[in-house]
Amino acid sequence: MKIIAAKKILKANEQLAEANRAAFNAAGVLVVNMVGSPGSGKTTLLEALVAALRGRMRIAVIEGDIAGSIDAERMEAIGVPVVQINTEGACHLDATMIAAASRGLELAAADCLVIENVGNLVCTAGFDLGEHVRLVLLSVTEGDDKLVKYPAIFRGSHALVITKCDLLAHVNFRVERVAADMRRLAPDAPVFQVSAARNEGVSTLADWLIQRRP
């Protein structure tokens, strides 16, 4: 019985995600669901992307966190319209939360809505939010075995961003191993290497995102 309930929840989420996507399409807004471990560099990459896209795409942001508003404050500091979701313990965002949060944003004034999901390489994998692009981040300090250990989230993503590449010299991380694992799990997904700290690789990723606009 519990399994049936879980399936029902997922089914309801899928229907609401489709409704979200239809609304985003109607508004002409590209929606990106950014996922990755805690500390994989989601917010820092987002700051770098906002700078790289300035004048080309107007960004709005939904921040998902268990608690607090640290990341939303970072977005406000760089002039980005932002809504903070506090999940109060829940381990992922779902389509209901995004439907509610996106009503708090002026979508007509945005070209791209980036949703920064809760830091979680497991539970975020099962919940479509109505996005067009799911971007999964993996920092080089997390190790190069993560695609083998957490396959679902990589399999369901449209691009992989390897972050913190400025630290490659200090850790054991084989980029080619990760790229090969990603080809196996998601053959069509490009793999980007970036260092937000050094602003390297960010413009390539920004160019790719611009091409995804619906």
Add this chain to the structure above:
Amino acid sequence: MKIIAAKKILKANEQLAEANRAAFNAAGVLVVNMVGSPGSGKTTLLEALVAALRGRMRIAVIEGDIAGSIDAERMEAIGVPVVQINTEGACHLDATMIAAASRGLELAAADCLVIENVGNLVCTAGFDLGEHVRLVLLSVTEGDDKLVKYPAIFRGSHALVITKCDLLAHVNFRVERVAADMRRLAPDAPVFQVSAARNEGVSTLADWLIQRRP
């Protein structure tokens, strides 16, 4: 109705966790539940602890992963008895899994059982496995804001291990900020700083664990 079901699951887990703990006490085995983000350095710290405790404590290990047996193979390579749990998608271990897995180990031949949980800073927080010590890891590359963003798991832990301290010079991470946040969330929990790569701080943690034996 869904919330009630979730509470029932947690209640059942708590009862089984107590039964596990009674069995571990009877066997005189210290049980450690090691939690942290994916890539926080759990397996590497465990390898260093096994070396530091050699001749003083006999270690057995339960490895929890969504998929694969990479970590269990690393334990076997250093001669540690190990059982691998594959959760097949589930985002945390629970007391039922530990009851089953511990039957696959010869507890009488161990002084300490270390359970390496699924890499997850959220969902692992809610599930007592019957351990004596919950050890939460935070690597310096994850950033120093994680206690504010994921308070539950830190609040419920008996010690915090700050890992990858050899990388402190390359990242923005204020140890004193994290220590202050931990004092607020878990006043009695010590904070250890280690670098498994340089084998620094590991023996201090090993000495502390020896004192925890039931």
